[in-house]
Amino acid sequence: MSTYVYAITGATHPLRLDGLRGVGDPPSPLRTVRTEALTAVVSDAPPGLRAKRRDVMAHQGVLEALMADGATLPMRFGLLGPDDERVADVLGQEEPAYRQRLAELDGHVEYNLKAGRDEADMLRAVLAGSERARELNEVTRGGSGTHDDRVALGELVSHEVAARGEREAEDIVTLLGASATRVTVATVGGNHFLNASFLVPAAHTAAFVQAVQAEADRRGGAYSFTLTGPLPPYSFV
Structure with a gap:
């Protein structure tokens, strides 16, 4: 057996x-x-x-x-x-x-954090930050845009969403990683832009959880933070 x-x-x-x-x-x-x-x-x-x-x-x-x-x-x-x-x-x-x-x-435990952003809120941020995206959005919504315009808009928005998600993920990992011994970042899925595991000293778990809550509060209701733990440190074995 x-x-x-x-x-x-x-x-x-x-x-x-x-x-x-x-x-x-x-x-x-x-x-x-x-x-x-x-x-x-x-x-x-x-x-x-x-x-x-x-x-x-x-x-x-x-x-x-x-x-x-x-x-x-x-x-x-x-x-x-x-x-x-x-x-x-x-x-x-x-x-x-x-x-x-x-x-x-x-003396360590693992916490997993998944973070996402409301799709409409992200789209507004992309349009506010990209003149080209605004132009393409206006012509396609007005009915005068071509098929190529719609394809270009979709590609531009997809690229900007991915780039913004990566930057936001890096910012969050840098901020919270200061309270962890190690961090590992996994592939994201769905509407999440971050899926990261943090190896946290057991004596500092309360401070880590507070830091996550503070960052969620700072970013506001358009963001969703899902923190799971403490867990056995599977991601660091």
């Missing part, structure tokens, strides 16, 4: 696993795979495992309990090894990298 891997910790982590439930139905008992310097928290992998709420919550519960007691490298849901022996081999092979990352993550 394959080995399901929840997390990696240092060998001195207290590993209080009593009362925690693993994935599967019935829940798989947790155990450890150890080397001299590292420990992996694992269980048997139930056949046909899928991301059901019960199992996702069990995985998350193990991570939260481990993180509360010390530095932990959280594994994403569904990570499997062929068996305990292979997991131990990987721990040994990657020991320097794992130990370095554990030191970096010690």
Whole structure:
């Protein structure tokens, strides 16, 4: 049977696993795979495992309990090894990298921030800032514009929206990044112009959340800020 891997910790982590439930139905008992310097928290992998709420919550519960007691490298849901022996081999092979990352993550949590801007508000800003966009908008709305004018307007607006979003994302990351140890920026989707994760010292989470709220308030109702956390630092493993 394959080995399901929840997390990696240092060998001195207290590993209080009593009362925690693993994935599967019935829940798989947790155990450890150890080397001299590292420990992996694992269980048997139930056949046909899928991301059901019960199992996702069990995985998350193990991570939260481990993180509360010390530095932990959280594994994403569904990570499997062929068996305990292979997991131990990987721990040994990657020991320097794992130990370095554990030191970096010690005492930190992750926050994810997604930011977007109302489409109509962004369009008004583009027209206010681009004379060419205003000219093309006027002729197309007045009915005298050609097909090429409409295409040119669409391309210009798309370019300006993307450029403005990138600049605003950079400004927000620079501002909030001052309160974080590390930042990683992911691909955006939908109406968002920013999707960033911040590695924040656990002792400074209140100040970070306040900084996010202050920036959201400063930008006003045309902007939407969605902050999720504290989370296990998946984005920095």
